[in-house]
Amino acid sequence: MGSLKPLAVLGVAIAASVPSAAAGQSVKEQKEAQVWSLPDLRTSYCVHFLVEPRVASRELENGFRLVSASQDRTLHPALQQMIRNQPEFASWSPSQLCFYFSDAVQVGTYRVAEKNVRHQQMLVVWTMPTQEEKSGALRDLALVIFGGGRLKRAAEIAGVRLHEATASVVDSADSANDVYTIKLERTSLVWRGRPARDSARVEQPVQESWLVSGLRTGVMAGNFRYQPQWSRALVGSLTVEGKGDLAKALKASPIRFVGPLYRGGSAEIRFTR
Secondary structure, eight states, rough: OOTTOOSSSOOOOOOOOOOOTTTTOOOHHHHHOEEEETTTTTEEEEEEEEOOHHHHHOOOOOTEEOGGGGGTTTOOHHHHHHHHOGGGTTTEEEEEEEEEEEEEETTTTTTOOSTTSSOOEEEEEEEEEEEEETTTTEEEEEEEEEEOOHHHHHHHHEEEEBBBBEEEEEEOOTSSOOEEEEEETTTTEEEEEEEEEEEEEOOOOOEEEEEEESSSSEEEEEEEEOOOOEEEEEEEEEEEEEEEHHHHHHHHSSSSSOOOOEEESSEEEEEEO
16 A cells, blocks of 8 residues: 555454355365465455445346345444434445455465565455345345556456555644545545554454456355454544545445454455356
């Protein structure tokens, strides 16, 4: 992430707990698995928001239907509180935009890293909970995955499409807050803030599962497992700029809750066909 320090940025708040990616897999499925490793994860965080149903429906794959905020049992507490106070938004679709910053990403046998340790790899995942029309199963969809530079090229060789993303940070000499700018194609996020002072040790791993469209193999399952070391709340404000679909959805949301910030540890994404 450009010259990002190991400070706060804007945490995927994790969708739902799922079994380990390897649990219950057949031998064939394990052979077809593609593993991405993030061995030195510096920071991660998510932006939690709501998407108006007509806008959300345009982002769906065929064969899936929306899950409203009132139906989502894993809904983030900040969003739960908001719809209790403003029930007119209970029919909107919950969504999250999660950011991961790592020194390196191992895509199969290919390691993506920069010589300058201040330049981190950034991976961003935009997800939304849905229900499969045929089975009725609840599944998160990864609407878009973002990443830039050599990571984007390595992912495409591996059959996963990453959309362009860049990031930068400006230190504020006269303020306790720094300014972080992240550009995701036609959407820009500007975060002005800092982490809270108190940290809490994270004892349990963060796990999530979502479906994503592959470049050559149709829909794939992505299983994410992350064991962070510390968690901290974030204090600040988020400004959204641009005219992309993501920007429009974020701007229209009655809430954009950022956090918590996770720090340290390692993560793994296992893609299976």
